[in-house]
Amino acid sequence: MAIVAMSSTCPGLYCGRTTINDSVEGECGVCPRGQRTNFEKICEECSRSPELYDWLYLGFMAMLPLVLHWFFIEWYSGKKSSSALFQHITALFECTAAATVTLLLNDPVGSLYIRSCEVKMLSDWYTMLYNPSPDYVTTLHCTQEAVFPLYTIVLIYYAFCLVFMMLLRPLLVKKIACGLGKTDRFKSIYAALYFFPILTVLQAVGGGLLYYAFPYITLVLSLVTLAVYMSASEIQSFKNLVAKKKRLVVLFSHWLLHAYGIISISRLDKLGQDLPLLALVPGPALFYLLTARFTEPNRILSEGGNGH
Helix, strand or coil: CEEECCCCCCCCCCEEEEEECCEEEEEEEECCCCEEECCCCEEEECCECCCHHHHHHHHHHHHHHHHHHHHHHHHHHCCCCCCHHHHHHHHHHHHHHHHHHHHHHCCCCCCCCCCECCCCCHHHHCHHHCCCCCCCCCCCCCCCCCCCCCCHHHHHHHHHHHHHHHHHHHHHHHHHCCCCCCCHHHHHHHHHHHHHHHHHHHHHHHHHHHHHHHHHHHHHHHHHHHHHHHHHCCCCCHHHHCCCHHHHHHHHHHHHHHHHHHHHHHCCCCHHHHHHHHHHCCHHHHHHHHHHHHHCHHHHHHHHHCCC
8 A cells, every 4th residue: 555645735745645466445644654645646655764954954953952051050050169160060961861751751762773754955854834725625735744853853852852851850959059149059940940841932933944944144253252252251362261270161162163164055965075174164263363452442442632
C-alpha cells in the first residue's frame, strides 16, 4: 500500500490518498509523520541523514538556552561570588543531557543517529497555511511536519532542558550560592522560566525564518556583543585584554561564534574557497583594539573643549 499525494487538490503537496492494487481509495489525507511527498507525488519515509546545515541549525537552537543561562548566571552571581563557575558547569551539563536524551528518544529510538526530511523551501515549515479547498467549500487539513524532525525536536529539547534545570539547579544553588541573598541566588532560575517560553514561541512561530537566517544572526550578534563587552570592560589595548583570564575566555568564545556563523553561511561547499574565510575570525577584535583609542569619549570631549 502506498500513499499518493493529490497535486491537483492539495497544492501544498502534503496530502495523500491510499492506493491498493493500483486503485485509488479513500479521501485525500495527510502523509504520516516522518514521511513527505517526493517528486512523483508519493508519500515516502524520510531516511536521509541531516545535512551539515541542518546540524548547524540544531546546534544554534541548542546553544540559545545555554548562552542565556550563562548570561543570567553571570549577571546575577555578582563579582565576588564563587558559585558562578559551578552554575556554568551545571547549565552545560543540563543542556548536554537534554540534547542526548532528545536524540535518544527521537526516531530511531535509542540511537544518537536521526533521520530527517529534506527542507526544500520556506513553506515546508508552515504547512498549516497551505490547507487546500478543492471545491472552495470543504477545507482539507493537510498539516504535517514536512521538515521532520527539525521542528519538533527543538521543542522537545527545550522541554528536557527545563526539566533538568528544575531538578538540578535549585539544589546546587541552595548549597553553594552562600554569598548571595536568598532572593538573588535564584534569579538566574527565574530568568530561565521566562526565556524558555519565549524560545518555545520563537521556534513554533519563526522556526522556518530562523532556519534560513540563523547564520547571519549568529555573526551579527557575536560581533555586537563582543564590541559591547570590550567597551563595558574598558578594554582598549592588548595589555588590558590579557590582564584577566575571564576576558580571554569571553574573546575565544566569541571567536568560536564568529567561526560558527561563517561556516553556517558558507556551508563548506567548497573547502578550498571557504576555509580561508575562517582567517577573518580575529578581525573584528583586532580592529576594535587598534581603533578604540581614537574613539574614546573623554578624548573626543577634551579635544572639542580645546577647540581642536
